Amino acid sequence: DVQLLESGGGLVQPGGSLRLSCAASGFTFSSYAMSWVRQAPGKGLEFVSGISGTDGHTFYADSVKGRFTISRDNSKNTVFLQMNSLRAEDTAVFYCAKDIRNSWCGVSDRWGQGTLVTVSS
Amino acid sequence: EIVLTQSPGTLSLSPGERATLSCRASQNVDTDYLAWYQQKPAQAPRLLISRASSRATGIPDRFSGSGSGTDFTLTISRLEPGDFAVYYCQQYGTTPITFGQGTRLEIK
Numbered sequence: 716d717v718q719l720l721e722s723g724g725g726l727v728q729p730g731g732s733l734r735l736s737c738a739a740s741g742f743t744f745s746s747y748a749m750s751w752v753r754q755a756p757g758k759g760l761e762f763v764s765g766i767s768g769t770d771g772h773t774f775y776a777d778s779v780k781g782r783f784t785i786s787r788d789n790s791k792n793t794v795f796l797q798m799n800s801l802r803a804e805d806t807a808v809f810y811c812a813k814d815i816r817n818s819w820c821g822v823s824d825r826w827g828q829g830t831l832v833t834v835s836s
Numbered sequence: 837e838i839v840l841t842q843s844p845g846t847l848s849l850s851p852g853e854r855a856t857l858s859c860r861a862s863q864n865v866d867t868d869y870l871a872w873y874q875q876k877p878a879q880a881p882r883l884l885i886s887r888a889s890s891r892a893t894g895i896p897d898r899f900s901g902s903g904s905g906t907d908f909t910l911t912i913s914r915l916e917p918g919d920f921a922v923y924y925c926q927q928y929g930t931t932p933i934t935f936g937q938g939t940r941l942e943i944k
Contacts, residue, residue: 752881760873760881760924760935776932805929821933822871822926824892826880 717741717825719811729835737811737827744759745769745789748814750823751796753807753832763809764796768817775824779805801834808832815835838863838927848944853863855912857939859925864905866929872901872910875938876921884923885910917943 723735737749750765764785765774773785784797794811808831812823839862840858848856859870868888873881885901886899888908898913912919925936 720888757843760875762933762935774931815886816882820869821928822883822886823881824883825883828880 717813719813719825719827721809721811721827721830724809724832726833726835728836729802729834732797732799733832735798735809735811735826735830735832737794737796738815739781739792739794739811739813742813744792746817747820748786748816749785749794749822750812750819750821751785751794752785752810752812752823752826754810754829755804755807758807761807762821765819765821767793767815768814768821770818772819774819774821798832801832803834806832806834837932838865838934839932840924840925840927840934841925842939844939845937846940846942848942849915850944851915852940853915853916855910855915855919855941857910857912857941859903859908859910859936861906861908861927863930865908865927868904869927869929869930870901870903870908871926872899873924874919874921874928875924880900881924912941915941 747766751763782800787794808829810829811827813825870888872885875881891902
């Protein structure tokens with residue numbers, strides 16, 4: 716059974732940093748692209764970042780480009796999101812999601828339960 | 837970026853009725869790369885449909901997707917109590933990928 720377990724969320728001050736992790740199991744991790752999608756409180760879904768499975772090609776929303784970095788460790792079945800220069804508008808539940816393909820397309824057929832990131836002083 | 841506009845914002849129906857949800861794109865969605873997701877309160881989204889009309893694994897055939905170009909529809913043929921949720925469309929044919937704002941399907 717596919718499982719995605721996010722960790723690393725919490726309260727951080729504006730300008731601070733956090734590193735999210737997502738541990739995957741139940742599928743051949745290196746064969747699938749992964750994404751991070753966020754949802755601000757009471758709002759809709761917003762794509763944040765994606766990474767292809769084999770070649771590690773990365774993709775970012777304009778709102779986080781230059782501040783966030785996605786990476787993956789296929790030997791540990793884990794995808795990461797390094798978030799720097801955090802702003803209040805980054806406050807959201809961050810979901811880790813498994814893509815339907817190896818080459819990232821952004822369609823996610825399995826999702827974690829999410830980790831809450833709160834940016835506030 | 838492609839803006840997706842979903843309508844109606846809220847749809848009130850009874851179990852057993854048919855639901856029709858619309859998603860309109862500001863420009864053509866390349867290769868009909870349009871997906872639909874269902875999200876229940878305090879839960880992660882669930883993929884229903886990709887490529888406009890292809891049901892994801894395990895999704896009952898009460899859910900169907902149609903459309904092309906800029907106009908897409910999700911139809912739920914006979915509503916069950918577990919279908920009442922928020923539904924999002926997503927285009928993934930052009931980066932940045934974008935989501936619609938959602939349609940809330942509520943029990944009448």
